[in-house]
Amino acid sequence: GQNIDQPTEMTATEGAIVQINCTYQTSGFNGLFWYQQHAGEAPTFLSYNVLDGLEEKGRFSSFLSRSKGYSYLLLKELQMKDSASYLCAVNRVAAAGNKLTFGGGTRVLVKP
Amino acid sequence: SAVISQKPSRDICQRGTSLTIQCQVDSQVTMMFWYRQQPGQSLTLIATANQGSEATYESGFVIDKFPISRPNLTFSTLTVSNMSPEDSSIYLCSVEDYRGLDNEQFFGPGTRLTVL
16 A cells, blocks of 8 residues: 655744655655645645656755655745645556555644 | 636535536546545545546445546546535546646646535
8 A cells, every 4th residue: 555644734934944754655656746735725736756856946846765765845935825735645657547645734834 | 737627616415415526627638536635634536537438446435426427538527426424525626737847637626515
């Protein structure tokens, strides 16, 4: 089966940096996604890593280590609007095609 | 990116009834997915819907409870049958889009279902 772990909640100050870790165990690994979800809204795509290393997109960066089953999402220069849940999702190859399995999500609260 | 709409956006239903949720995409896609997000929880995949074949269900989900249709490459429906309060959830449809640089999966706005 699949096992995806991420912290339940994190609090940070506006302007600071927060790192959200995600560890996973799965077969047929085919990449890892990070999504942002504001309360009452659908998840929106942030990043996709399939190779080891760091991918940077503006204030957000995502890192993957396949050998360690580990990823993190780094949020820099935090803004109040970054308060949301951040979902780690593992993409795996299955008989019927690629499938996403989500972690429990990390609720980030940005304080002034 | 793919634009996805869902109907209804929300509904309140009585126990024992059924509700059909529609998902419409603005472009042709091979794979469509249906997820459930229970209150305060993350997303759980219900099934994968491919056009021209029966949907593939994940462990814990069965066709009799969640029948799915996929009549063409831009549309799918999910029915929640014989509903109980435990079915109260947000139901989301999503699609894979390979047109961009990343292998992205986009989500519809969701259908918020409350069962009394």
